[in-house]
Amino acid sequence: MILVVMISILLVAGFFCWLLAQWNVSMVKWISLSAVAIDFLLTCFILWQHSVTPLLNSPAWLVEYRADWIPSFGISFHLAADGLSLLLLLLCFFLGLLAVACSWNEIHQRTGFYYFNLLWTLAGIAGVFVALDLFLFYFFWEVMLVPMYFLIAIWGDNNRRYAAYKFFIFTQAGGLLMLLAILALYFIHGAQTGTYSYDYFSLLSTTLSPTASRWIMMGFLLAFVIKLPAVPFHNWLPDAHSEAPTAGSLILAGLLLKTGAYGIIRFVVPLFPQAAAAIAGWAMLFGVIGIVYGALMAFAQTDIKRLIAYTSVSHMGFVLLGIFSFREIALQGVVMQMITHGISTGALFLLAGMLKERLHTRDIAQMGGLWTSMPAMGGMALVFVMASLGLPLLGNFIGEFLVLLGAFPANGPLAIIATLGFVFSALYSLRLMQRVFLGPLTIETPLRDLNARELATMIALVISIVLLGIYPQPVLDLVRPTVMQLVEGASVATR
Template structure:
């Protein structure tokens, strides 16, 4: 946040300073988080990994039970590293694209990333909602000011969908707060205290739906997805990168962190419906992706399809599926984010996003064509690339939970091959359109795409560091949702044990060492 304020202030005197401030701020954050991740991985190899790596709590508004409570486990750490990594690339891909109000642009960019980081760490539900809203306003400005022709419509639609669903979550948070206070005499927004709240079945269902609607709108899941293609198609390149790579992930994170642990019985009852909607999203998103002629809308609908795999895996309630979910969050952020960056590069050169007006570009841009081919192969789940690991694990886990839904979800891989190959055929092959000379990658663009390409290959060849990092979190969820019996009916542990399983373990840096 401090970097954003500095960029805003100095941007009045020099347009280049905000770019360098944002790049420096995010680079420092990325290096620090990456070093911490490596150190944690090494220490975990010596001793069993702890559920919670860092816990910090300070009283904020004690009269209302509100505290400034941040904690990091493996899932949070992984997503924080991803946030800073994609943030750096967002600054780099905006270097020449954004020329007006540069200071205010980078202010909004850094505040979005700050809000996302807060969402991944907040362990006080009031604080979580605060960071959830911090993400909203800067993204609204990012789309509404620096977007394309219909940017105002897309910004309003994004705001209405996310704000309305966020208000439902606020009501659910307040409901949980008052119910817990009346039953225990302690009014608190502390996540770990609220885990033990005793709720009737009907109350738990409606409170869960308040959280769930907010998260599936942000994910998004059919039928709450219609804001996403408009937002993506009108947002600047960095906005699309952050939307696909990070904002969508906050929805999945919210389900894993809040919905399942806080409302385990209600989650079990919702599971068949959630998995069904996930499968619908996989197939429906893929079909609509194939029908698009706007390149950015096409890639946006692929996100709807890929996020269907996420909701399918979450509600399968087993280790394989949850490992696949985490892998999907990371690999989708990289591969789809890279496709949006490439779409921005093509628009900058051709001044259009219509794939019918492209074609025959391979000979002029062989470097971009080769990278595009690899990225669409990743999107369709080619073995050896990260997306394959993610979708394979999700389908294996879903097969354990519901055979027929897993089979239907697997057909989405066929559809993904069709729309992915169509991108390459329409843009880089086929009859060439009458366009002038088109330059290939610049050095800055090559650096961005090479980084993303190597990342998706690394995740496909060696995903174990990611899986090891999130294993303690997955083990916690498994203890709340033990393996299904032969009738595919999960057996739930006693309610009081849920809070015990999630109880925070405080560590200092010296303790970890």
């Protein structure tokens, strides 16, 4: 029931924000912050209940709720969370808190509707991470899509409508393909068993012919790689990131991309193990192409937000490479990469938003020497630039190193090429740092450094990325039962 409460809090708080904005804008901000904070604390409470030691010997699903929704069509309200889901919920509400905080003084028009969309996007993302009825999963998939469209289209930058339309068309096209795949699986399962159900555990037992398995899997996979995004389905990402408001970019990079990776881990590989194994080599190849292509494109950008957006294409290539290597250590690295990328890239987008607010430009050619007037911001940027290039003792290094370590036995040549990602990430990261904060001073007007709210936000992110780099073991222990089940299923399929 606690999972239902967490999602309901966000949905109800969103409605209150929309209704109360005409009377008290300040109250709307505090309602939003309180709603996300309560959910963050509830997630921490669940994790505290299931400490790391019992997790290693406990069933995979730690929290579960099931109720009939539309029983005549086999639709249930089935929510459940294992270690992976709880970890992603924690990331969702942590970054949600930061999204509300960074919007505090940035949003001045239609404030109630803004926070309504922000909270409903978070609710949709949280629902995606815990829904185990495929109809309900699709429902939450759409719930997170529509509010994000409004966040970009209304509160974005100059070219916001084009970016919003592009985002919506790409992701909706993938979503419709997934819906067709869900319906195909539903009808095949019903024909085999006489019971029509969208329940995840029921559909796991469905017997599919190789052809049906391949085509249905592709419907799911295309929806997820568009959201990941993988090359060549990444085209929507740079525009959406560069035009979205700061909180929108934070949620896009930190959370929405993770729903694609989560979908592959939760649905594609367990439901279609043989079909997934058959395309593993191609999937790993596209992951490596994304690593190299994203890094080269990031190096070529002059718009700071587009630069950071292309780094996401590069870093998420490691996710595709690790998942389809079907190795335990690589999959643990994938989870670490999902978490640390959300933190480090989210932090870079926050810093880009702060620079845009002060300089009224995203062009790094018009920046330079900013460390002189903003040493605190420069110091924070240095930490996350180093994290992005994979510096040891920061969380990103752990994720990418584990992925490469696990991918090498599966496909040595591709793993070796993927190591170029470390080299190229150093190039674009150091270029970003040099052009923005070092070098000759290009702006004579004194600039305001981080205020208390911004500093607190960045300190929270710094502590997170450093702790994950120094002591990642709790995360690895938390997801180990899920990873082990995935590896066992894939090993059976590849025999």
